[in-house]
Amino acid sequence: MNLINFHPPSWYANYKPPKNVQLVGDHHIEKGSIVILGGAGGVGKSLAITSLAVAGATGGEWFGLKVHKQFKTMVLQAENQNTRLKNEYENYDISELDDWIKISEPPECGFSFNSPQFLASLKSESEKFGPDLVVLDPWNHIAASDDMQSHIKALGEIASVWPTGEKNPAVLIVAHRRKPSPDRDPDGSDLMHEISGSHKITTIARCVFALVKIPNTSLVKVHCCKNNNGATGDLGFWEYVDGYYLPRCHTATQRGKNEDMLQAIKDILVEPMKQPDLVRGLEVATGKSQSTCYAALKKHEAYLEKIGNEVRLKGSKQ
Known part of the structure; x- marks a missing residue:
């Protein structure tokens, strides 16, 4: 068996990917x-994982990406207690889910990937269930420290649990965002560099x-910062309602150049907010400049009213 294989371009041009490998999106x-799924504490990462599993x-x-x-x-998690998970899953028809989703209670000894007993137990549960996707939530409970050697060691321990080949599952790592700084205001693909340990795991x-x-607001913006084999970019604004993330505003790419700015204002302004926050949301949603967004608010001021230091849609009951 060769340790490394070389092929001519024609081999790659005619390569046919294995069937049933692609799970979600492009x-x-x-x-x-x-x-990796990254974000600040409380942004809704666990809810996003639940909606993905469902x-x-x-x-x-x-988040608008097709499930193929x-x-x-299989979700191995260490932060959500039983009551929290009850609140998430009681919104669904459980009869449709039990054969397809398994979630751990927080392990008593944490994520002890350096323990042979822990690895054996996890491997046994995995072999019985046969997951296509394994979620590890959160990453900072797995890597011993924030250096490349610790990350590589942790990934090696994780890889030892699941089979290779066609039965090798996708592994989704839930990671926290670094502490915010007034010197940074990242957006788009730059958000990837705000993930804790980003220069290693990303x-x-x-x-x-x-x-x-x-x-x-109750809105969350979702962005695909990196995708080696497919499309990246904004996936729009979403709001979590009764177990589901619902689209609340499209991206500039989806709307095109002839953006309906008034509709974007209505989509974002689901509850009162400060004008700078509204402008920021419009910039992200439409791809327009800050000055253009402020001008749009001026143009459509007949639809808006001020309540203290916030603005809302006129006639709303917010």
Whole structure:
């Protein structure tokens, strides 16, 4: 057996990817790959994982990305207690989910990937269930420290649990965002560099998602910062309602150059917010400049009213 194989361009041009590898989107999540979901505490990462697992069990979409096949999700998590998970899953038809989703209670000894007993137990549970997607939530409970050697060691221990080849699941790592700084105001693909340990784990991942809370609203902006084999970019604004993330505003790419600014204002202004926050949301949603967004608010001021230091849609009951 060769330790390394070389092929001519024609071999790669005629290469046919294995069937049933792609799970979600344009190669965003596929079996055998590492994916990262990053965001600040409280932004909704765990809810996003729940909605992904449910989408895998029932079909449909996840943040607008197509689910290509029904798949099993195993969630190894250390932060959500039983009451929190009850609140998340009681919104769904559980009869559709039990055969497709397994979630751990927080392990008593944490994520002890350096323990042979822990690894054996995890491997046994995995062999019984046969997941297509494994979620590790959160990453800072796995890597011993924030250096490359610790990250590589942790990934090696993780890889030892699951089989290789066609049964090798996708691994989604949930990671926290670095502490915010007034000197940084990242957006787009730059959000990837705000993930804790980003200069290590994002180089290993094939796809990176970032969740950003829009201040003073219930909206979350979703961005695909990296996708080695497919499309990247904004996935729009979303709001979590009764177990599902619902689209609230499209991206500039989806709307095109002839953006309906008034509709964007209505989509974002689901509750009162300060004008600078509204302008920031419009910039992200439409791709327009700050001055253009302020001008749009002036143009459509007949639809708006001020309440203290905030603005809301006129006639709303917010």
